[in-house]
Amino acid sequence: MPLALRHALTLSAAALVSALPVLDARAWSLSIASASRRVFLHVGDGTLNGGNGTINRVEVTVPANQLGNGVPLAMTSNSSQSRSLYGDNYLTCPDPANQVMIGASYRRNNNGAPATAILSVTAPAVLTNASGDTIPFSEISWTVSAAGSPNPNVIRASTFTTGTQTLATVPANTYIENCHSFRYANSAIRAAGTYNGRVTYTLSNP
Template identity: 70%
Template sequence: MPRAAPSRTLRTAAGAGLLLLGLAEMAAAHAWSLSVSSGSRRLFLHVGNGSVSNANGNFNGATGTNGAINLVQVTVPAAQLGNGTDLAMTSNSTQSTSLYGDGNNTCPTPSSQVMVGAGYRRNGGSASATLGVTSPANLTSAAGDTIPFTEISWTVSAPGSGVPNVIPAGTFSGATQTLATVPGNTYIENCHTFSYANNAVRAAGTYNGRVTYTLSAP
């Protein structure tokens, strides 16, 4: 009697941090770039599920951290181990509408997308904020086996938007990388869809790793 092959499951948690935190959308060829009412200096960042920034484009929501951390994952079928075909990852995010405050349906299928958004409000000056992401070198299993984080990439999309990508598609570097620049009094967002490159046969197990998105301004 044949035995069932052990599964290889990759799970990646995404978190975010700064003054205001929520979680948001991502895109595959487009994004949204929206105006924010000027005011006292404030940053707003969300990755996946999060809290609305308050009324449309004013970023007057309560300061602090929402605390939600979403998970994207994929289980590699035994017959496809290491065959080099990218495998789509699913998400436990339920965030489909924008956290900008206008109710736009930015990520129609959050079960396969993660919404990412970043905004910077200021009273004046020319400084911009920087959106970045930090990933560890590897995803790691309980047995100590590893998969390079460079095996995970993402595409972007934003239905209904004709704005060129302001948060581009990419591949995790296993280090800190800059994703986008956010001008003052601007909010950007789109939906990210993640995939696993499946370029080598890996030991059975559940591999975990967490990436952290940050938004900073001088």
């Protein structure tokens, strides 16, 4: 029987923040005890008991004198999640106002279940404002980090594309976690307005 969990994240860009330093691409990958087959996913604010229904928002306002100048702008987050939901409550994302914590785990206790689960993100083609103007979702990218991690990146950094992208393969009895910092490419002058779009993260085990 397939298992899947989904969490959404809303991103917006107001055309009307200077870039932050990029941290090393690091992440946590931890072994966890085997158990009956299950998947766990959190994006931004969440809980261990199945989530709280929160859809976090990431946004940026482009100053008029910087419109379309090609200099990427850091996006801020309304997430407050800074500490890991797994293990010792570690401070993985020390700057949640500029980061979104993403964590995923897959457990199994027999060899008949699939060996891995897949973490992916699905994005529409464009962000849209109230007048119907659009910005390609490919204008938004992200870097990854995790404070204190000695391990290489396990949830990849990338740029949104239309449709579904695989972000990580989660081995059985493993928990992975890192922080995403989003950037708006600001590569063209856009009509005034607030452009909204929603992406959905999915952890699935066919």
